[in-house]
Amino acid sequence: MILLTGPKPVVIFGNLLDLLFVSKPDLEVQRTKQFGKIYGIFEGSKPLVQVSEPDIIKQILVKDFRVFNTKPRITNVGHPVIESMLITTRGDTWRRARNAVSHGFTVARMRKQYMHVRYCVSEHLLPILYTHADSRAPCDLKRAYSCFALSCITRCAFGVPTDPYNKPQHPFVANAWPVFRLPVWKLFALQVLPPYALRLFNISSFFDETCIANIARTIRQIIRAKASVGDNGDDFISAVMHSKPDVYDDQDEDSLLMAAKTDGQNVVKAPLTEDEMVA
Incomplete structure (x- = not known):
């Protein structure tokens, strides 16, 4: 099992409160520098994996996209x-x-x-x-x-x-x-x-x-x-x-x-x- 690092969530809100202070693009750049190209966050109580590695993104969005369409975003x-x-x-x-x-x-x-x-x-x-x-x-x-x-x-x-x-x-x-x-x-x-x-x-x-x-x-x-x-x-x-x-x-x-x-x-x-x- 691989454990992902990421920003510490807040109860109920997860990591959404950060968006009140920093724009989403800037926030993702900051998090990538701090936690790497693969890390985890919470939108409310929903766990999400953030990916910024081009090869993995291509694998998800193109080659194996049929596998990743079961959860509406x-x-x-x-x-x-x-x-x-x-x-x-x-x-x-x-x-x-x-x-x-x-x-x-x-x-x-x-x-x-x-x-x-x-x-x-x-x-x-x-x-x-x-x-x-x-x-x-x-x-x-x-x-x-x-x-x-x-x-x-x-x-x-x-x-x-x-x-x-x-x-x-x-x-x-x-x-x-x-x-x-x-x-x-x-x-x-x-x-x-x-x-x-x-x-x-x-x-x-x-x-x-x-x-x-x-x-x-x-x-x-x-x-x-x-x-x-x-x-x-x-x-x-x-x-x-x-x-x-x-x-x-x-x-x-x-x-x-x-x-x-x-x-x-x-x-x-x-x-x-x-x-x-x-x-």
Whole structure:
């Protein structure tokens, strides 16, 4: 038996209180320097193993990921969208969903996204940088690159053009930002309160439920619009809707290995439901 070292937990809260004083990235760097690349922590009463060794991470996330999908990482007490997400499902449900969405992440299909990313660079990111460089005015790089990333996501994932920097009122953009701002109090509540207390306070996830509902409604509209016109675009949602596999010869070794391990476990190759596609 191997005993892991780690920061000393506090009763009920575990090691969550540290997040009140230090950002999560900085905290993980500090802990890695102090305890090494593999150490243990507690989120509330839940023991977790933190890993920062690249080879082990690759083993977990790629080669043997099918073994590590039995424990949902996101705390959830029944939110209809979040409970269908790939990172929260488990067992046969996860294998079926993973088999369906894998067609959207083949090497050939990912290469098709290059033109969308390049467009976002030339039309959204570079004009911001050039404008500030010419005027010698300070540039909020976090906002600039966050907007660039969001414009890439909406184009590549849904085939929806957005300009988050100049048009923040777009429904996708307006509802996306609150989703990425996770309140610390919700994280604490989800870790330390029992399910009945969470239902009493109407807390179903640490995301903003209103924004999740708005985004889900928009995605449903996109799915139905694509289905009605027979849109066979190269965005991710179109690939999932039609589950069109690319030629396996164009995939890298790790993709083939993971697909073979997952597909070889009696997976029911049924298409995703609309709720699962939204999630």
